Amino acid sequence: MSIFLVLEESGGKIKRASWEALAAALKLGPAHEVTAVVIGAQTETLAAEAATRGIGKVVRVEHPLLAHYTADGFSFALHDLIQSQNGTKCVVFPHTYQVRDYAPALACKFGQVLIGDVIAIEDGPIFTRQLLQGRLTGTYRHCGNGPCFVSVQAGAFRADEIAAQPDAGPTPIEIFTPTLDAAQIRTKPSEPFRESPQTVDLGSAQRIVSVGRGIKEESNMPMIAALASALDAELAASRPICDNGWLPLERQVGSSGHTVSPKLYLAVGISGAIQHLVGMKGSQCIVAINKDPDAPIFEVADYGIVGDLFEVVPALTEAVKAAKQ
């Protein structure tokens, strides 16, 4: 019985989310049963990095057709690898955009369903996911024959809690060459690009005032800008606000925008969907202003005001100004 851990890289280095997935994999079995997988056209450096974590084995899934990510290339290559081994118990991934693009298809090739965006794993194994945009959690069990495919939410497992393995010998590294044919790869991706030049660096902001759907109308935005100005904070937003064009995309916080960790994060009229929370829950002090006392944002907030933001925000702007004098 073995566990595959599929590592994802960015800029030639293994992503932090991949190590969090390792922490999750270690809840499913001991380190020596874990086989880490790196995928690409040239994976030597990645494999060397993967071999430093005391896991059982590293496999380099290498093929010229894997130089750029495609859903077809990755799912066929991993299908080939998993089929070549007997008794695979689990396949674990970080829940990245890339994984969301191909892992459901890979699982389907085995007649399985990915248990995606998992936030906790208990004995059983029982997997916890968020439902209804974070307003509920649900516990899931895998009950089919065949491997259990799991992807884990960014920040849910602690990469730094992986115990050092001083006694473990050097991790063996193997190369696996999947059978791939250019005709199998039906999509042609371009190089990634950005829309507009970055004029603000939210990542280094000390204080952020962030606004969500609760603001209702674009004409109400100056009220938020006034609070941000009083606090000497950067203005940011959840996705719907940027979708509406009320703030530029470069001010969006969340999985599709920026990940921030300021000293103060003040969320106004943001319910706190998972996609937003992953972008800001590492902030030192989180304040939420929302009319709904059950909004998920309060699960991560240090301070909260339950009330009408159209009354609270102007009062808060005044209170901040008064405190400065």
Next chain:
Amino acid sequence: MKIVVAIKQVPDRDAPVRIAANAKWIEERELQWAMNEPDAYALEEALQLKEKHGGEVIVLSAGPERVGSTIREALAKGADRAIHIVCDDLRAHDALGVARLLAEAVKPENPDLVLTGLQSEDLGLGQTGVIVAELLGLPHATLILHVEKTDAGLKVKRELEEGWFQSVEMPLPAVLTMQSGGNKLRYATLMGIKRAKTKELRAVNAAELGEGAAPTVILEQVAAPKKQKSTQILGGSAKEAAVALVEKLKSEARVL
């Protein structure tokens, strides 16, 4: 272009959520329902493609009788006809089971393009579209904001993480899962609502599509989320709460 749009009816995002007595799901009686937002963007993209290139937009939705209201909404916005997979307990299926139903209903239509939202706002599995593509043997792309028809097929704009994008080219037929925000959603006009009543809405029983495989993944129980932090709620009037908050931020959290 003949386009099938798979849409899901989900609890309205502002509807209060109460856990059902058996803790298997939420209490559905008296719940308000709405079209899953990413699916609304998929529908919008389909309608715009039809306006540019001609063709037909067929809405496809699985669920109990109540789903009819969301299907009518899609027809009112401009879809030409609809297929309702009647399935009283959609949650008895896992994502593969639901995708099988959808794929079976899509097959005889032989569309050029299948669109759906990238995920649902209730279960949030984010896989149905990808599995439908796999079952139909079609290429797919996810998190799509914009679709352009080319001579060879499609060129789509795909969202990556942290503000990055990429273009992906692919042949037709294909399956795309749409991200929210790529277009502005239209409202149904009064005329549209009238017309919707006369459009074809074909009901197909899930059993006729060959349902039956046991799920491999089971949702056992739902619960209120565990709090990650203990939140100090500041009460009183707006002004009192604001003054108290500033005091806390200054002297307790020391972030001002």
